[in-house]
Amino acid sequence: MNLTLKIWRQKDSKSKGQMVDYKVSDISEHMSFLEMMDVLNEQLVAKGEEPVAFDHDCREGICGMCSMYINGEAHGPDRGVTTCQLHMRMFKDGDTITIEPFRAAAFPVIKDLVVDRTSFDRIQQAGGYISVNTSGNTQDANAIPISKHAADEAMDAATCIGCGACVATCKNSSAMLFVGAKVSQYALLPQGQVEAADRVRNMVAQMDLEGFGNCTNTGACEIECPKGISLENIARMNRELLKASF
Amino acid sequence: MSGFFKSSIGRKVAMALSAFFLMIFLLQHFVINLLSVFSADAFNEASHFMGTNPLIQFVMQPILIFGVVFHFVMGFVLEIKNKKARQVSYVSNNGNANSTWMSRNMIYSGAAILAFIVLHFIDFWIPEINHKYIAFLPEDPTRYFGELHHKFENPIRVGAYVIAFVFLALHLLHGFTSAFQSVGATAGRKKTMKDIGKAYAILIPLGFIFIALYHHLNH
Numbered sequence: 001m002n003l004t005l006k007i008w009r010q011k012d013s014k015s016k017g018q019m020v021d022y023k024v025s026d027i028s029e030h031m032s033f034l035e036m037m038d039v040l041n042e043q044l045v046a047k048g049e050e051p052v053a054f055d056h057d058c059r060e061g062i063c064g065m066c067s068m069y070i071n072g073e074a075h076g077p078d079r080g081v082t083t084c085q086l087h088m089r090m091f092k093d094g095d096t097i098t099i100e101p102f103r104a105a106a107f108p109v110i111k112d113l114v115v116d117r118t119s120f121d122r123i124q125q126a127g128g129y130i131s132v133n134t135s136g137n138t139q140d141a142n143a144i145p146i147s148k149h150a151a152d153e154a155m156d157a158a159t160c161i162g163c164g165a166c167v168a169t170c171k172n173s174s175a176m177l178f179v180g181a182k183v184s185q186y187a188l189l190p191q192g193q194v195e196a197a198d199r200v201r202n203m204v205a206q207m208d209l210e211g212f213g214n215c216t217n218t219g220a221c222e223i224e225c226p227k228g229i230s231l232e233n234i235a236r237m238n239r240e241l242l243k244a245s246f
Numbered sequence: 247m248s249g250f251f252k253s254s255i256g257r258k259v260a261m262a263l264s265a266f267f268l269m270i271f272l273l274q275h276f277v278i279n280l281l282s283v284f285s286a287d288a289f290n291e292a293s294h295f296m297g298t299n300p301l302i303q304f305v306m307q308p309i310l311i312f313g314v315v316f317h318f319v320m321g322f323v324l325e326i327k328n329k330k331a332r333q334v335s336y337v338s339n340n341g342n343a344n345s346t347w348m349s350r351n352m353i354y355s356g357a358a359i360l361a362f363i364v365l366h367f368i369d370f371w372i373p374e375i376n377h378k379y380i381a382f383l384p385e386d387p388t389r390y391f392g393e394l395h396h397k398f399e400n401p402i403r404v405g406a407y408v409i410a411f412v413f414l415a416l417h418l419l420h421g422f423t424s425a426f427q428s429v430g431a432t433a434g435r436k437k438t439m440k441d442i443g444k445a446y447a448i449l450i451p452l453g454f455i456f457i458a459l460y461h462h463l464n465h
Binding site: 006008019077098104105171172173174176204205215216217218219223224234236238239245246 | 256336341345352420429430
């Protein structure tokens with residue numbers, strides 16, 4: 001495949017960026033999108049040019065590091081995949097592909113396609129955990145009965161990898177799917193219910209502080225989420241905050 | 247509690263509560279207007295009751311005005327805040343791939359409805375207030391049907407009415423289920439609730455359009 005790439009290049013967080021056109025040739029349809037980017041970068045290095053900076057780590061869809069906005073969609077046109085799992089067979093020979101960083105005021109660009117998503121870490125630190133205070137007579141977690149339904153829903157919420165596709169795709173740059181998933185994962189289980197009220201209050205307060213927008217229920221986040229996190233988690237977070245506030 | 251309404255979720259819930267109130271109002275407005283198609287007497291009786299009952303006039307009417315103003319002011323405030331959350335736009339953004347046009351353009355359908363409400367106030371509400379509370383004209387319980395019928399004689403007014411209700415349908419197609427989702431109702435995502443939302447969003451505006459056309463064509 002021969003492709004034209006339009007890629008956002010930005011030297012650093014303070015510089016003004018712009019779209020730059022590149023040509024790549026002999027791309028196999030079996031390559032992943034990141035392998036295609038590797039080919040481009042090898043070409044750029046060989047020519048003595050600065051390679052395109054992009055985030056990646058596990059390259060198997062579980063770490064949540066890759067974060068490209070491809071042809072107007074977070075993680076590209078495929079469903080239920082991260083950028084690293086996106087295959088070049090989703091594109092056609094001769095295509096022009098637009099590649100941009102995830103855009104949100106709370107995700108500032110560091111360089112090219114790399115954005116700073118530590119705002120998610122700070123939201124997690126505000127309450128996305130359970131305090132395991134051992135007293136010497138702590139009950140064995142396996143001895144607490146949990147319904148299959150609750151366990152399944154909590155596990156579904158816990159599959160969120162915190163990639164930020166929900167924020168990137170939301171027209172309001174809202175982080176509510178991410179926060180909803182993190183709140184739900186604990187609120188559904190007895191171990192998480194002890195701190196449920198403080199958790200939702202603190203995580204929502206931190207989310208607002210970070211400058212994310214407000215959810216208007218377009219549902220775009222759910223469609224673009226590589227892990228299929230459901231909007232039900234946002235509804236649950238809303239209920240949890242209502243419960244915690246009144 | 248005050249902290250709740252300062253949070254992003256609190257504002258969303260407040261927006262939804264005002265939406266519920268406005269949707270209930272719209273339904274009762276529709277039912278009363280629909281009476282005009284079946285019986286001039288029934289319409290006059292209902293309108294006379296609504297126009298003279300102190301509870302409706304001095305309690306519900308101010309609440310309604312507050313609800314309308316709150317809903318659109320909050321809508322604009324949230325829109326500005328949300329725009330600030332992404333200062334650099336995408337060069338390429340494929341919104342149709344993951345959401346409906348209605349859900350992404352509530353501010354525009356809302357602005358069109360607001361423009362209509364302003365016209366509606368000037369056209370119907372201010373003359374009504376003038377009649378009752380400024381000019382203190384004598385109340386004739388049979389005047390309402392004639393006034394309504396006469397209003398829909400003008401094709402420009404009917405045209406504006408039809409356009410406004412198309413925008414209202416677009417607004418409600420997302421707004422109905424969105425309001426339920428905002429207050430945390432899981433049912434807001436269920437098929438039954440979506441179907442009820444669609445039915446409400448299409449049938450009520452279509453009904454208002456039908457009433458306007460009915461009176462226009464019966465002149």
